Amino acid sequence: MALLSTFSRWFSLADFETQTHRSSMAPYHIRKYEESDRPWVLGLLFQGMDEHVPRTFCHLLKLPRTLVLLLGGPLALFLVSGSWLLVLAASLTLLIALRFLAQYPWSLFVANSLHTDMSDISKSYLSEPGSCFWVAESEG
Template sequence: MMEHITGDEDRVREEMVRIPGFVIRRYRPEDRDEARRILAGGLTGLAWPAFRSAIMVPSNFGLLLAACGAVHALTASPVCTATAFLALLALVYLACRGPFTGYVRETLKGDMADIARHYLSAPGCCFWVAEEEEGGAVTGGRGGGRLAGIVAAKAEPADRPTACHLYRLSVDPRCRGRGLARGLTQVVLDFARDGGFRLCALATTSVQQPALRLYQRMGFQLVGTEPVSLGFLSRLSQIDICYLEKRIELAPG
């Protein structure tokens, strides 16, 4: 259940949304470092699940077996075979880690370097942060404290004038599994509806299966996929970019 409340913090009245255990509010400049931390941690943390998934793909698994078999046939050395196996595993891990670390670098240098300018300076855009609530008190206090999650919305008029795009959804690992990702997504959907948008669009990856299931439970539909293409190594990762959309029912009146 989401409850809209108002608060008076830093002498600024602002609308906030409370869900069980958390308060979601508009971004403030003092939140910058924490917002960047949550985004970077959430994305780089995907490398390990991507690796586990990639090594189970039949083509990659077959490549590992074939390469190790060839090394063993040439050297008849268990040590060389084991070394080759570990080296190939490391190669697959780097292939899985590269797309996420590269994206983090680009994002931190891009919109996340100046969040206010990219998400708070134009109509149809906003950036929210979530703070954990304990005993009725918000743990982040007046901002600048430890945040629980982030999300952003941005209109792309040059692309699709009636669409609002959901960006940067990330939840701190300690707060996952408590409904915060759903609450942050709903805040963007409400923002899109109230802003008169007819569509909410987003992109995620095939590695993020819990996120994909959440979006689809909330009414998003998968409209397309494409493989991550960053050279030969990225093909080993078997990571796809997934595009989803949800039609928005406009608010009455």
């Protein structure tokens, strides 16, 4: 019970809002969202979603269907045409198409977010009593 009361006291709204952490890492301050934070929040959303694209692309490349397409398609194209240049161009085009395919769901998520909850952060996250949108600020 003592642990629970310590935990709830440590995470109380008033304490949490004004806590500043100092350690070997950069100092940070957690506070409520302000409209001037919008460009930074949206930038972090874009950056966070873009970080998923390379992993999704690697996952696509490891799928059996993709491996068959990447290996079997150029081989069949070479057997039909006899041109290594055509095989190279087709393989590069296929890899570029797969890269765009890996990026598509994350771009769609960002576009959907910008038309729903992220279009008006204050209305979506701060209008209800007791609701909040936190911002962690580091070195300004």
